[in-house]
Structure formats: structure tokens, C-alpha cells
Amino acid sequence: MIVIHGGHFSSLDGFYEEISKVLMKDTDWKVGTLDGFNDILYGGFGVFENKEEIEIIWKESQKSKEDLGLKATREFYENKIKQGKPFNTELIQQKLNELNEVKGQTLFDILIEIIDSHKNIVLKLD
Template identity: 55%
Template sequence: MKTIIINGNNFSDLESFYTGIDKILTKDLTWKTGHNLSAFNDLLCGGFGVFEYNEEIKIIWRNFKKSKSGPGADLTGVLVEIINDHSHIDFAMI
């Protein structure tokens, strides 16, 4: 099972989160992804060069407390809900 790390120290707002997620969840795309909740949900499905569509993966969100208290804190709960909606993802926050 592939393990993907989201590091809360690497972003300070929602836009930098989306930019970081693009680097983590995509590889060799010839187009840009959307920077919104729907696009984030789509990336979690897979098929964007890092893992296959609905492939079982583990996502670890490190330094989650920093993310929860940062500028994008109001949406952090929504991001977690979106991740948890994917049954093929084993998710942990540390």
C-alpha cells in the first residue's frame, strides 16, 4: 500500500494547500488541476500519475494541529471529511 504524506508545515493557506496537493497527488500531467474542493476530491480518487483509480492508499497528514489552527483552518474539517469519504484511503492525522 502506498503511503502519501501531507505535511501541514508546507502550507499556510488554502491556495498553498492546493498547490502542495498537486505536487503530492499528481505526476506528469500536461494540464493544471482546479484549486477547489471538487478538484481535491477528484485527485483523491486516483488516476493522476501517483496511484491508480481507487487504489488502496494510506494518507498521513503530519503536523495536522498547525493546519487546523492556520489561515485555512475553517476548511480543514471539510478537507478531512472529503478524505474520509474515500473508502480506499486509510487516513491518519498526527
């Protein structure tokens, strides 16, 4: 069982630090992107083996849902658009527009979707 403590962070960077401590302890590699987070969930390095069945409990998930909600997601997309290359700014603008129309995913939703895409992982929101 792996526990993510939503009380330990209030931003996406803080989430990356928490998840690095929890899933990558005793390694030099740190999570720093959504793709990187997805990659470590395959296992094989860090605290669990490739395709090993695991359970993740996300404590204080409601706090994380608020912290990684509309405002944080809007800032995330706006920063990527400002940076430009190598990001696909047209796609990011589309995602930002969907978010502003309350149709798009928040960062919290994206993280949940990433976890749920790994069939060997059971996620429990606490």
C-alpha cells in the first residue's frame, strides 16, 4: 500500500515532490512532469515492480482536488503557452478554452486519469 498525503503539498510541483518521496525513495530520479509521473506508475524501479498490483491511498484528496483545480490548471496551461516551443500551444489553448468553459479536466482530474490508466493500480481517495 502506498499513501499520498494531500496535506503535504498544495501545488503540482509539491505533488511531484511528494510522489517522488513515496514512489522513488532511495533513487536519484525525481518526478517532474505528467509524463514522468505516468512512467513511474509502470513500476520496475522505485518501490514496486513492473505490473505489480498495488493500492494507492490519496489522503486529504479533497484538499488536493481544490489545490489542483481550475486556478492551478489555468496557470499551468497559461505558463506552457507563454513558454511556446516545444509545447503544442494550439492544443494547450484548446485545453485552456475547454477548462474556461468548465468542460476540461483539472490537474487533479488528469492525475486521477493517469493513475486509473494503470490496471494494476487501485486508487482510493480518502
